[in-house]
Amino acid sequence: MLNLESRGHLLTEQNNPKSQNLDQLTTLELVDLFNQEDQKTLEAIAQARHALAQAIDLTSAALSQGGRLFYIGAGTSGRLGVLDAAECPPTFCTPPEWVQGILAGGEAALVKSSEALEDRAEDGAAALDAVKVTERDVVLGITAGGTTPYVHGAIAEARKRGATTLFLACVPAEQVPIEVDVDIRLLVGPEILAGSTRLKAGTVTKMALNILSTGVMVKLGKVYGNRMVDVSVTNQKLRDRALRILQDLTDLDRPQAADLLDRSGQRVKLALLMHWTGVDPETGQQLLDQHHGQLRQALQSPPL
Incomplete structure (x- = not known):
């Protein structure tokens, strides 16, 4: 007591x-x-x-x-x-x-x-x-x-x-x-x-x-390197951050990064996987789900 x-x-x-x-x-x-x-x-x-x-x-x-x-x-x-x-x-x-x-x-x-x-x-x-x-x-x-x-x-x-x-x-x-x-x-x-x-x-x-x-x-795989790749794109500041992450980690310019982000449904982690592996959004999301959201593991996985 x-x-x-x-x-x-x-x-x-x-x-x-x-x-x-x-x-x-x-x-x-x-x-x-x-x-x-x-x-x-x-x-x-x-x-x-x-x-x-x-x-x-x-x-x-x-x-x-x-x-x-x-x-x-x-x-x-x-x-x-x-x-x-x-x-x-x-x-x-x-x-x-x-x-x-x-x-x-x-x-x-x-x-x-x-x-x-x-x-x-x-x-x-x-x-x-x-x-x-x-x-x-x-x-x-x-x-x-x-x-x-x-x-x-x-x-x-x-x-x-x-x-x-x-x-x-x-x-x-x-x-x-x-x-x-x-x-x-x-x-x-x-x-x-x-x-x-x-x-x-x-x-x-x-x-x-x-x-x-x-x-x-x-x-839990919410971070890649030191980037918040699961950032929630809910306003202009966060969209800008998402685009900068994509530009920093890829060779894309800002318009290309914006197009990729839109095709991924505003999901940075999925956008990166799509860019680096060439998979479509549905396949990419399946890969991420299969690996519990771990981007590194999904990247090393054989194609579905």
Whole structure:
């Protein structure tokens, strides 16, 4: 049972000796202090590299078998999860259900603080029940201080349902232990503004989610080289990006790339396969489906 009476012992709640005189610093000194302290986010990611890699492997395996990834949290932590989930469909052309963010308080809590809602573990469990989490899914609980009851309730429910469980916190495991498949601890130390975990803790959380979701999509064949070849062409900016990818990876000029993109149904990965192998769109899509969307494998496959 978590002790919620006092959280003063938690790393995220402790006083940072370097900012004791924060209100007396010049503006430039304040900016410099933030810059110095933010270096610790890079160190924290490096220390968590093995856990992040394990999380990527487990999550990509689950999604390749029809599972889903759920981020769940409250306050800043939950909002960061929702943000990362929302960016997956336009970047990687994923179905919206593949990566979902669940925030205590729902959509209203995105723009209006509702931190009081984080104290109900049963609400976290109910949120997973509402999306019908199964053993094929992955649930990542995000809580900077590690103690959020809403997140712990969700993790307990996920374990009960046989889902793969991940946990991301900015306190050492000995301060807030939890049983999960992968325990990711991002230890950035006390905040410049004591207890304000939207600062370093929020920054390092965003970094970790960037690595996790992008790593998963790389494993799932959404990337060729370092290009987002599954980009969703839904506006002029993204169409321009798609055309530049085609031009950069082929010998086509812009009008030729535009024609190829149109013939592929605005699918960059399929357009590349068509260009490099000479197959028609239907055959190309069959090849990609046969190889689970992996362009390199499709290119090396004998013609259908």
